[in-house]
Amino acid sequence: MTDFSAYDTTYLWIVIVAFVVAFVLAIGLGANDCANSFGTAVGSKVFTIFQACLLAAIFETLGAILLGSRVSDTIRKGLFDPLIYTGYEQVLMIGNLCALVSAALWLLVATVGKIPVSASHSIVGATLGFHLVIFGGEGIDWAVVLKIVISWFISPVLSGIISCIIFGIIKYTLLETKQQLKWGLISLPFWYFIIIFINFFAVFLGSDRVINVGIWLVPVIAGGAAIFVAIAVYLFLVPYTQSRAVANLKLEKVKEAEEATCKETNVDAAVDGRDGANGVDTGSSNPAYEHESIPVPNGNINNNNNTAVVSKGQEVDEVKIEVKDEGDFLDRPKRERIGKESAKWLVAKDSVVVTVICGPLQGLSACFAAFTHGGNDVSNAIGPLVSLYLVYIQGEISSEASTPIWILLYGGAGISAGLFLLGRRVIETVGSDLTPMTPSTGLAINIGAAITVLIASNLGIPISTTHCLVGSVCAVGFVRSRQAVDWRLFSGIFSAWIFTVPITVLLSAALMGLLQHTIPGTCTLVPLNRTADVTSSMQW
Numbered sequence: 001m002t003d004f005s006a007y008d009t010t011y012l013w014i015v016i017v018a019f020v021v022a023f024v025l026a027i028g029l030g031a032n033d034c035a036n037s038f039g040t041a042v043g044s045k046v047f048t049i050f051q052a053c054l055l056a057a058i059f060e061t062l063g064a065i066l067l068g069s070r071v072s073d074t075i076r077k078g079l080f081d082p083l084i085y086t087g088y089e090q091v092l093m094i095g096n097l098c099a100l101v102s103a104a105l106w107l108l109v110a111t112v113g114k115i116p117v118s119a120s121h122s123i124v125g126a127t128l129g130f131h132l133v134i135f136g137g138e139g140i141d142w143a144v145v146l147k148i149v150i151s152w153f154i155s156p157v158l159s160g161i162i163s164c165i166i167f168g169i170i171k172y173t174l175l176e177t178k179q180q181l182k183w184g185l186i187s188l189p190f191w192y193f194i195i196i197f198i199n200f201f202a203v204f205l206g207s208d209r210v211i212n213v214g215i216w217l218v219p220v221i222a223g224g225a226a227i228f229v230a231i232a233v234y235l236f237l238v239p240y241t242q243s244r245a246v247a248n249l250k251l252e253k254v255k256e257a258e259e260a261t262c263k264e265t266n267v268d269a270a271v272d273g274r275d276g277a278n279g280v281d282t283g284s285s286n287p288a289y290e291h292e293s294i295p296v297p298n299g300n301i302n303n304n305n306n307t308a309v310v311s312k313g314q315e316v317d318e319v320k321i322e323v324k325d326e327g328d329f330l331d332r333p334k335r336e337r338i339g340k341e342s343a344k345w346l347v348a349k350d351s352v353v354v355t356v357i358c359g360p361l362q363g364l365s366a367c368f369a370a371f372t373h374g375g376n377d378v379s380n381a382i383g384p385l386v387s388l389y390l391v392y393i394q395g396e397i398s399s400e401a402s403t404p405i406w407i408l409l410y411g412g413a414g415i416s417a418g419l420f421l422l423g424r425r426v427i428e429t430v431g432s433d434l435t436p437m438t439p440s441t442g443l444a445i446n447i448g449a450a451i452t453v454l455i456a457s458n459l460g461i462p463i464s465t466t467h468c469l470v471g472s473v474c475a476v477g478f479v480r481s482r483q484a485v486d487w488r489l490f491s492g493i494f495s496a497w498i499f500t501v502p503i504t505v506l507l508s509a510a511l512m513g514l515l516q517h518t519i520p521g522t523c524t525l526v527p528l529n530r531t532a533d534v535t536s537s538m539q540w
Helices: 009-043 049-077 089-112 119-135 142-175 180-205 208-213 217-271 287-291 352-394 405-433 439-459 465-480 487-518
Strands: 307-312 315-320
Touching: 009 049, 009 089, 009 119, 009 352, 009 405, 009 439, 009 465, 049 352, 049 405, 089 119, 089 352, 089 405, 089 487, 119 142, 119 352, 119 465, 119 487, 142 180, 142 352, 142 439, 142 465, 180 217, 180 352, 180 439, 217 352, 352 405, 352 439, 352 465, 405 465, 405 487, 439 465, 465 487
Parallel strands: none
Antiparallel strands: 307 315
C-alpha cells in the first residue's frame, strides 16, 4: 500500500495519456458504431454521407450529455466493486488506462476492416482483463456480467422481432395497399406520435429531476409532446406530403413515358435491321446465330436434328442446339447469386409514395437512434476515463461520485470526429452490404433497435447497439426477401462478435502485465486476498 493524495503529480502522466487514448477510443467508436444510427438512412438514400455525419455528430453529443451517465456508471462501478482498490488507487488508474488502450486498438482494427463490432463488448472485456490480472475473479459482480452477456445474445433477437413487427404493420397498412397515398397520409400522424412518445419517454425516464418530482410525470410529458407533434403533422406536414407525393408521381409518369418511347424506337430500329441507338444498318441476319450453342433439355427440342427454330423478323433460321443431360436442368435447383447485382437485391425498392412518406420518418428515427447511441455507447469511451479521473482529483475511490458532464461532452466530441474521419466504411457495411435498404425497411429497423437500446439504457445495461441494428437489418431483410440477405457477410460479423471479448481481455491483461515490469517505482501495489486484510504485496 502506498500513500496517495488528490492531484498527486507523480501520476499526472496517467491522466494525460488516458485523456488522449479515450479520445482515440471515442474516434474508433464513432467510426464503427455510427453505422448503427445512420447506416440505414444512408443506404436508403434518405441522407448523404455528409448530412448523416453532421446530424449524427449533433445527436450523438446530445445523447452523451443527457443519457450517458447511467451506463457510464455501470461500466465504471458495476462490473466489479471499485472499493477493492482502496489504498491501491494507482493500480486502478493504470488498469483503466490499459482498458482504454485495448478497446481503442480493437475498434480501430475492426473499423479499418469494415467490420461492425460491439464497443460494449470491447470495453467490458478490456475492463475485466486488467482486473483479472490483479485480483483474479475476486470482487467481480458476476450477476452483472452475466446480465450483460445474456443481453448480447438477446438484444439482436429482441430488436429483430420488434423491427419485424413494425415492418409487418407498415407492410399491410402501406406497402401492399392499393391506395398507398391515402392510407399513408392517414397513418403519418400515428407514426410521428409513436416515434416521439417512445424516445421522449425514455429520455425523461432517465432524468433524475423528473423522477424526483414523480414517475407519473414521465408519460405525461412524453404523451403531451407526442400529441402536439401529431397534431402539427396533421395540420401542416400531411398537406405538404400529399402535394410532394403527387408531384413526384407526375414526374415518375413522365420518365416512364420517355423510357417507353425510347424502347419502342429501339425495337422498331431492330426490326428494320438498324442499330436502335445510331440508326446504322446491321443487316438482315446475325452471323452470331449460326454458331451459337444454346443448352436446352431434350424434352424441349421438336425435331430429330437437335435444332430449334428461331424467328428473326420475317426470316426463319435453324440454330444448332447443344443438348445436355436432362438432369442438369430438372434435377438440380437453380441457385441465384446473392449480391448487389442479383435480381432479388435490385427488386427491393419502395414506390414513390412510400419513399415520400417513410423517408422523413426514417430520418427522424435515425436522429433518435444517434441520440440513444450517444447515451448508451459514450460510456464505452469515457467510463474507464471517468473512473481514473475521479480517483486522481479526489485522492480516493468513491462509488458515489457522479460522472462529470464535461467528460461526457468530451466523449461525444470524439465520437463525432470518428464519424467524419472513418464513418463511411462501416456505414456501407450496415447500410447497403448486408441487405438492400429502403425507407420503409430502414424505418422499421431504426424504431425497433431504438426501442431495444433505450430500454437497456434506462436499466443501466450497456448492450450492444451494433447487435441491435445488425439483428434488425438481417431480420427485416429476411422477412422482406429471403434471398436478399448476405449471410456470408453476416457470419463474418458474427464471428467478430464472438472474438471481441477474448481479444480485448487478452490485450488488456497483457498490457497490464507488461506495465508491471516496465514502470519501476511507480507505486507499490498488491494483488489482494480479501479473505482477510492485505497479506501480500508486490513491487511495481
